[in-house]
Amino acid sequence: xxxxxxxxxxxxxxxxxxxxxxxxxxxxxxxxxxxxxxxxxxxxxxxxxxxxxxxxxxxxxxxxxxxxxxxxxxxxxxxxxxxxxxxxxxxxxxxxxxxxxxxxxxxxxxxxxxxxxxxxxxxxxxxxxxxxxxxxxxxxxxxxxxxxxxxxxxxxxxxxxxxxxxxxxxxxxxxxxxxxxxxxxxxxxxxxxxxxxxxxxxxxxxxxxxxxxxxxxxxxxxxxxxxxxxxxxxxxxxxxxxxxxxxxxxxxxxxxxxxxxxxxxxxxxxxxxxxxxxxxxxxxxxxxxxxxxxxxxxxxxxxxxxxxxxxxxxxxxxxxxxxxxxxxxxxxxxxxxxxx
Amino acid sequence: xxxxxxxxxxxxxxxxxxxxxxxxxxxxxxxxxxxxxxxxxxxxxxxxxxxxxxxxxxxxxxxxxxxxxxxxxxxxxxxxxxxxxxxxxxxxxxxxxxxxxxxxxxxxxxxxxxxxxxxxxxxxxxxxxxxxxxxxxxxxxxxxxxxxxxxxxxxxxxxxxxxxxxxxxxxxxxxxxxxxxxxxxxxxxxxxxxxxxxxxxxxxxxxxxxxxxxxxxxxxxxxxxxxxxxxxxxxxxxxxxxxxxxxxxxxxxxxxxxxxxxxxxxxxxxxxxxxxxxxxxxxxxxxxxxxxxxxxxxxxxxxxxxxxxxxxxxxxxxxxxxxxxxxxxxxxxxxxxxxx
Numbered sequence: 177x178x179x180x181x182x183x184x185x186x187x188x189x190x191x192x193x194x195x196x197x198x199x200x201x202x203x204x205x206x207x208x209x210x211x212x213x214x215x216x217x218x219x220x221x222x223x224x225x226x227x228x229x230x231x232x233x234x235x236x237x238x239x240x241x242x243x244x245x246x247x248x249x250x251x252x253x254x255x256x257x258x259x260x261x262x263x264x265x266x267x268x269x270x271x272x273x274x275x276x277x278x279x280x281x282x283x284x285x286x287x288x289x290x291x292x293x294x295x296x297x298x299x300x301x302x303x304x305x306x307x308x309x310x311x312x313x314x315x316x317x318x319x320x321x322x323x324x325x326x327x328x329x330x331x332x333x334x335x336x337x338x339x340x341x342x343x344x345x346x347x348x349x350x351x352x353x354x355x356x357x358x359x360x361x362x363x364x365x366x367x368x369x370x371x372x373x374x375x376x377x378x379x380x381x382x383x384x385x386x387x388x389x390x391x392x393x394x395x396x397x398x399x400x401x402x403x404x405x406x407x408x409x410x411x412x413x414x415x416x417x418x419x420x421x422x423x424x425x426x427x428x429x430x431x432x433x434x435x436x437x438x439x440x441x442x443x444x445x446x447x448x449x450x451x452x453x454x455x456x457x458x459x460x461x462x463x464x465x466x467x468x469x470x471x472x473x474x475x476x477x478x479x480x481x482x483x484x485x486x487x488x489x490x491x492x493x494x495x496x497x498x499x500x501x502x503x504x505x506x507x508x509x510x511x512x513x514x515x516x
Numbered sequence: 517x518x519x520x521x522x523x524x525x526x527x528x529x530x531x532x533x534x535x536x537x538x539x540x541x542x543x544x545x546x547x548x549x550x551x552x553x554x555x556x557x558x559x560x561x562x563x564x565x566x567x568x569x570x571x572x573x574x575x576x577x578x579x580x581x582x583x584x585x586x587x588x589x590x591x592x593x594x595x596x597x598x599x600x601x602x603x604x605x606x607x608x609x610x611x612x613x614x615x616x617x618x619x620x621x622x623x624x625x626x627x628x629x630x631x632x633x634x635x636x637x638x639x640x641x642x643x644x645x646x647x648x649x650x651x652x653x654x655x656x657x658x659x660x661x662x663x664x665x666x667x668x669x670x671x672x673x674x675x676x677x678x679x680x681x682x683x684x685x686x687x688x689x690x691x692x693x694x695x696x697x698x699x700x701x702x703x704x705x706x707x708x709x710x711x712x713x714x715x716x717x718x719x720x721x722x723x724x725x726x727x728x729x730x731x732x733x734x735x736x737x738x739x740x741x742x743x744x745x746x747x748x749x750x751x752x753x754x755x756x757x758x759x760x761x762x763x764x765x766x767x768x769x770x771x772x773x774x775x776x777x778x779x780x781x782x783x784x785x786x787x788x789x790x791x792x793x794x795x796x797x798x799x800x801x802x803x804x805x806x807x808x809x810x811x812x813x814x815x816x817x818x819x820x821x822x823x824x825x826x827x828x829x830x831x832x833x834x835x836x837x838x839x840x841x842x843x844x845x846x847x848x849x850x851x852x853x854x855x856x
Binding site: 401453 | 578773778788790
């Protein structure tokens, strides 16, 4: 919490398989100053999200990778410490991709002011930020759940999945969550109002999932991939919609799984059941931001939508905290409290 | 061509793998008569289409299978020989799923009058019928090609693929066809105005395909599956659309291909490139029939859209003619001339 040093966490090495703490490096630099037109920001909350695994790799993707020696990318909530920018004042709370560091300088691009009266400011990188908007846009634009339909979401207690399931419930669907372990499953049905929850760690997971969706699956919101997708696949109803949001079970894979090759089988299901699979990222739906903020903050206010945060203390814990995502050890939106 | 016997081709056995002539059986019955409210039809043209392979199987699908001993399903163009139905007169030309037989009785359900002044009546089961409408609706509703985009279609010289490619060209896209053999490829570029054609039988097919789409693929109209899809897959551009219409290379498969399992790799592409894969059948878009007939008959009339028929003579040849579809031996829309 020193104020005269800027701790920055850099990408030290491209991970092979599961990332290690050694793939990151913490350096201390002088606190930067804001030049003309720029802002100096103090990071308060750092968001840790699965997509960051992709930025650590130089495989071809929709986004450019973090270079070795660069500060890790990441969304954060910050306070404006100094401003030479007409759009922001000292003391403003802002959200933007300012990275894994104590301080950042910004020219305001991609920075969004956060209204602290709406909800706790940490939600600006959670339920009222990128993960929440990912859930809202992907579910409503691609999934299009109708009352009485069955919606299944994987990684259901996570930052995105928990919002997907609750919005689906609000829209009148029957909601089944897939999560790891009894505690998360109990949370889904007990606190979030899911109709059922299935533990993907159970040895009879596929049978339990089938039993939990007696009318089949109309919408599957995909956050996981791998073995979870294989269990979901036989249960699709005709015209099912599958927003493909994430594949966390696959991100650390270093090779392809053994055969047989199930692509022909998947394509046959796409054809015979007239499925729609569609990949997306939240920025594809940037024009829905106002509607998202209005709807989701309203649902939070009137108690229809809840969220849960999993908070680690101190920027220096970010690398080891990040690794918990890939072991399913986080329970709710994963955050690092960088400063008060 | 006897008029006092109704030859009917029945499903004799469910094929295992590639269908055989022995899976069909020709029987001779008395010509039926049309009761009250019914029509007697004389089959003139029988359409042979890949989807019929699905009806020979009792695997779960969107349509009920043909039972053993039932007449094979199939679209046909017929002449009304007798009518006790106020909507149809003797001499009318009609199109409907009246099956592999010389004569059929119908109550008019699913029967459509054909205007012989529009085009030769055989087109009512081809370019102006189910295959043409499949191409039109799948390409325009799911594929949505834009001027300058690259559209790739497989089975490109077939009844559906040839219409897909020509409509894409009319809409201003760059069109690349995949077909089997030099003769079909030459037809695509020489007669149908495709920008390029690639022979999937070539040993360096994947490399040739990549070379034919220097700007990547924005729309892939899938008729084939299997190895062709694997060659197409790495070439998708961000936001590519993939209408999944048919998988003829897979229909006779009796097992899954060896590994590795490429589903995780496909799902990764769906996510990182934000692909849309969507299966469909033509009846999903029944409300587009008027627009289809108007547009496609107009394009035929003004010479913008051509079609090619591959005609076998005599109902009795239907089984062995049907088998040609799965060997890529047909060249254009496959038809049986049942009567003049």
